Amino acid sequence: MLNKVFAGLFTLTLATTLALAQDWPTRAVTMIVPYAPGGPADVVGRIVASGISDSLGQPVIVENVAGAGGVTGANRVARANPDGYQFLLGPGGVMAQSLGLYKQPPFDPTTDFAPIGLFATAPPILIVRKDFPANNLKDFIAYVKANESKLQFGSAGVGSGPYVTCVLLNATIGVSVVHVPYRSSSLAEQDMMAGRIDYYCDFISTALPQIEAANVKAIATLTKARSAMLPDLATADEQGLAGFDASGWYAIEAPKGTPASIVQRLNKAMSDALDNPSVRERLTKLGNTVVPPPQRSTEYFVPFLKAEVAKWTDAMKATGLTLD
Numbered sequence: 001m002l003n004k005v006f007a008g009l010f011t012l013t014l015a016t017t018l019a020l021a022q023d024w025p026t027r028a029v030t031m032i033v034p035y036a037p038g039g040p041a042d043v044v045g046r047i048v049a050s051g052i053s054d055s056l057g058q059p060v061i062v063e064n065v066a067g068a069g070g071v072t073g074a075n076r077v078a079r080a081n082p083d084g085y086q087f088l089l090g091p092g093g094v095m096a097q098s099l100g101l102y103k104q105p106p107f108d109p110t111t112d113f114a115p116i117g118l119f120a121t122a123p124p125i126l127i128v129r130k131d132f133p134a135n136n137l138k139d140f141i142a143y144v145k146a147n148e149s150k151l152q153f154g155s156a157g158v159g160s161g162p163y164v165t166c167v168l169l170n171a172t173i174g175v176s177v178v179h180v181p182y183r184s185s186s187l188a189e190q191d192m193m194a195g196r197i198d199y200y201c202d203f204i205s206t207a208l209p210q211i212e213a214a215n216v217k218a219i220a221t222l223t224k225a226r227s228a229m230l231p232d233l234a235t236a237d238e239q240g241l242a243g244f245d246a247s248g249w250y251a252i253e254a255p256k257g258t259p260a261s262i263v264q265r266l267n268k269a270m271s272d273a274l275d276n277p278s279v280r281e282r283l284t285k286l287g288n289t290v291v292p293p294p295q296r297s298t299e300y301f302v303p304f305l306k307a308e309v310a311k312w313t314d315a316m317k318a319t320g321l322t323l324d
Contacts, residue, residue, distance in 0.1 A: 024262050028059040030086045034073025034094055036066040036184035039156055040122065040203040040286070044250055045089040047282045048119065051273025052266075066183060069159025070094030071106045078112045082257035087116065087266065092249040093161025096308035100316025101159065101167075103324040109253070110306050116252035117267045118301045119274055120288040123227045124165045124246050126219040126236070127207050128199045129192050137220045137239035140199075141173045148175040154188035154197040157181050159323060162188070164316060165201035165222060165246040171319040172241060192216060203248060204229050204287025222246045229287040249308075250288070251301060263298060271296045 031052075033045040046062050053060040065073035070093060077088040095109040107113075126140070134140040144151060153170070155163035158181050170177055180197050182188040185206045191197050193215045200207075204227055210216045211230070220236045221227055224245045236244040252270055254263060273279050274290050283290055294300065 022261065024084045024265065025056055025058045027085070028061050029053075029056065029084070030061045030063050031089055032073045032077050032086060033062055033064050033089045034066065034070035034091070035064065035156060035160070036187075037064050039185040040205040041070075041089060041091045041161075041250070042184075043205055043286065044120065044122075044283065044288065047279055047286075048089070048250075048252075048270070048273050051276045051279040052269045054276070055269035055272035056265075066157070068106075069098055069157040069163060071098075071159060074109075075107060077253065077255055078107050080255045082114065082255040082259070084254065084258055084262035084266065087252055087254045088113070090251045090253045091161055092247075092251075092308060092312075093159070093164055095251065095253070096305065097161060097164040097246075097248075097312040098159035098316070098323070099309060100313035101164070101319075101321055101323045103322055110302075110309060112256055113253040114256055114258040114263055115298055115301050115305060116254055116263060117270055117296045117298055118249060118251045118291055118304060119270055119296060120250045120283055120290050122203050122205070122248040122250065122288045123221055123223040123225075124161065124201050124203055124248055125207055125221050125227075125230065125233065126169065126199060127192070127202050127211065127216045128219055129195055129197070130215060130217055131195070132198060132217060134219065135217065137234075137236055137241065140219050141240075144173065144175050144177065144199075148177050151198045152178045152180050152196075154180045154182055154192060154200045156185045156188060157183065161203070161248050162201045164312070165248075166199070167319055167321060168246055168315055169201060169222065169236075169244075171321075172244060189216065201246070208287060227287055229285075251305070267296070267298055 031049045035041045049060040080086045099105045134143050153166050211218050
């Protein structure tokens with residue numbers, strides 16, 4: 001008798017879930033951005049959210065849930081009701097790059113979420129205060145090595161993309177420099193322009209206006225290839241740090257257990273947004289590269305994410321630093 005009751009309850013639950021998935025969405029959907037307003041992830045998230053909203057036919061509300069280098073916002077989505085009404089803008093800094101700094105990672109991005117898809121890559125760059133006595137990476141390294149006890153680098157919070165990129169850079173060149181965390185990239189830039197910190201590993205989307213205004217100096221692109229937005233800025237590899245690559249990226253993730261039909265619909269809405277010329281143009285003007293359609297699928301993103309987690313876990317453990 002009990003078996004029949006449990007079987008009936010399971011069937012009812014399954015039928016309810018399927019019905020909800022088929023009707024989804026019937027109201028506004030929330031995108032969690034795990035950083036403060038005004039930073040590169042927030043700007044990118046709002047651009048993509050508008051395109052997803054157009055595809056779904058429902059509002060997509062952007063909610064900033066900052067803290068712990070993006071972990072607070074990511075954890076919120078990981079524990080949310082898997083009904084499709086809340087999903088995460090998942091930057092690589094949160095979903096892969098910083099995890100190797102934890103003895104006990106706060107979550108497993110490969111098992112604690114329902115992966116939706118990758119949508120853009122973002123090149124970080126090294127910028128310094130405008131009066132920093134170096135104009136290229138060779139001179140930067142020499143000066144930092146000679147003055148490391150006097151210098152400070154900033155980030156958008158411990159564990160954020162800018163943080164792990166600068167940590168990797170510092171470890172690669174063999175220096176230990178004081179870290180100053182901020183709630184957002186824009187706040188860190190303001191302090192660097194005021195001369196309170198010396199350098200920052202920023203994304204082009206937030207750094208470019210200050211570079212063009214000569215408020216900061218760009219030293220190197222921290223990816224394998226130069227950016228179309230700053231074609232004259234040589235990469236770290238070209239300037240002597242062989243193989244250095246701290247490429248960033250953006251993806252979308254939902255809570256684990258989100259119905260497959262909703263995952264597919266959200267993936268399609270994301271891809272529809274990227275096919276919108278206005279969305280593509282706005283993302284590209286910020287220095288991002290929109291990934292081609294074959295790389296937007298959930299099937300592509302799953303192994304990509306696993307590879308990124310493995311790569312960055314090894315890189316961060318090699319620094320000897322921990323966040324626990």
